[in-house]
Amino acid sequence: MSSLNLDNFRALAERFVSQMLQGNYEMAASQFDNQMKTAIPLPELKKSWQRLTIPAGDLIQTGVLQTAELEGHQIVSVRCQFERATIDVQVVFNSKGRVSGLSIIPSQTEYHPPDYVDDSAFREVEVTVGKGKWSLPGTITIPTGPGPFPGVVLVHGSGPNDRDETLGPNKIFRDIAWGLASKDIAVLRYDKRTLQHASEFTPELLSQLTVQEEVIDDALLAAELLRQTPEIDPKRVYLLGHSLGASVAPRIGQEDPDLAGLVIMAGIIRPLEDTILEQFTYLYSLAGEMTKAQKDTLESLKVKVARAKDPELSIDVPSKELPLGMSASYFLDLRNHPTDKIIKNLEMPLLILQGGRDYQVSPTIDFKMWKEELESREDVTCQLFPGLNHLFIEGEGKSTPTEYGVEGHVSEEVIETIINWLTEG
Incomplete structure (x- = not known):
């Protein structure tokens, strides 16, 4: 204490x-x-x-x-x-x-819609995803017109995200929802469980937390809610995941084969601990030569990554011995549901998008692996956007964490790519 x-x-x-x-x-x-x-x-x-x-x-x-x-x-x-x-x-x-x-x-970060948004083309309805203790507030953005419309569920990255996936002045899920709804595609977004019910996550509960409770259960409920919405075509409900949400999207698809397809935006396909180590190494490189403290931290992290990879890892291993203080349960759950294995048997169309300036998910490793694993599939589309960062916002030079504090919007090219894939598929 x-x-x-x-x-x-x-x-x-x-x-x-x-x-x-x-x-x-x-x-x-x-x-x-x-x-x-x-x-x-x-x-x-x-x-x-x-x-x-x-x-x-x-x-x-x-x-x-x-x-x-x-x-x-x-x-x-x-x-x-x-x-x-x-x-x-x-x-x-x-x-x-x-x-x-x-x-x-x-604090004057009033949301300024990007040019591709037509706010006369849709309306928004407040909804509740799930019932009982873990129910979540959400919003369905519904195009005007008779419908029925295709629908997309948005699934957040790691951490306690709100329904807009707000990061500084940026609201990338609102960009996506409003951009798609401007072109006759309905979108459901909702506050994440770890945000809405933060006070419920006691140390004991956190030690048992897996991505199933953090992400997957609520995404499945959200997809079902969208299917039951009168204006939505239940046979054309898709799921779009960003970052962690993208990484586990195939697992959600495996649990809900009625999904019409998945949009994967900046998803890792390798073990999480590998990318954590890469991120730290990259961030250290930004400041030039490493200090002794940085070298010590990196060596300590390498030990923790090795611990996470240990075939003998058990749920009894303390979180302080693992990367980012995450629980052994979390790492074991991810290990037992490897994305690269799941996609081999996943029978639904995939759209895989990647920013070329993303330092959190590697365009030369992760994105390449997605393409290689799925190259024989005709119902898979992969697209790289060289100038975009992890938020799919345009920028120049090396991407840094402070870049996320500058107002921007999801690239119009990305929005158009998603719309074309959803409507032509």
């Missing part, structure tokens, strides 16, 4: 933001945990902060906006009121008071 109380965390967040406002980036960054030091190197921290605060004008006032607790972490939001903008700084602390997450979000 942490000896820090809520007032301590509030004070730590205010001190951190004050240091940033004073331009004392080194002092602020010294409070990062090892993962954050890798994810946001000092030059990136300074650049992303200045990009938002310099145009905002003079500082008027600051104050703690809200606090929250999630899975043993304290989240403190500090609002900075500037002359021309308001910026919310969300600081995530681990139990030891180290900064383990950071979001710098202009």
Whole structure:
């Protein structure tokens, strides 16, 4: 248990933001945990902060906006009121008071629909996915007109995502839902179980959590809900997964053979622990030569990855001995349902999309493996978008975590590719 109380965390967040406002980036960054030091190197921290605060004008006032607790972490939001903008700084602390997450979000991040959205072409209906303890709030975006329409269920990546898969100012699931609905395709999106019911996930429950409870069960319920919606053609209900949702989409298809097809956006096909190690190695490379602490962290991670791969791995292995502190149950469940094996017997059309600038899912390894595993299948379409990152947003140069804090939209080319595949298939 942490000896820090809520007032301590509030004070730590205010001190951190004050240091940033004073331009004392080194002092602020010294409070990062090892993962954050890798994810946001000092030059990136300074650049992303200045990009938002310099145009905002003079500082008027600051104050703690809200606090929250999630899975043993304290989240403190500090609002900075500037002359021309308001910026919310969300600081995530681990139990030891180290900064383990950071979001710098202009609070004026009103959603600006991309040009491909025609908001007169659809309406939105609030729904509930599932029943009882784990029920989830969701939204069906329904095209105007008589129907029945094809429908798509959107399945999130890892972490406690909302129905828009909001990341900073970006809402990629809203882009997709509104983009498809503008062209007569209905879309269901919903808040993820680990977001909506965060307080229910006790340490004991987390130690038993697998992707089945985190993702799959709710996706299956969502697909069934969409089939039962009067405006939807039940024979044309598809599933679109992004990141983790894409990786387990074939498993969802295996459990629900009535799905008309799967759209896989940035899905890994290899063991999760392999890509975790690759991501850390990539992030370390951004800051140039590794520090001793970074080298030590990487060596420690290699040991944890080897532990996850151990044929003798059992559910009794403590999560602290495994990558990212995830449970042995989680890794064992993924091991027992390998994506590359599942797709060999999956009899439904697949559309596999990949960004060429994605550092979280490798275009040269994962995407290549999807293509090679499925090259004999005529009902599989694979497409690479060279200029897009993990969010399928356009960019240049090496992709970094701070890039996700810049407002953008899912590429229109991606939206058109999905629409064409859904309507021509």
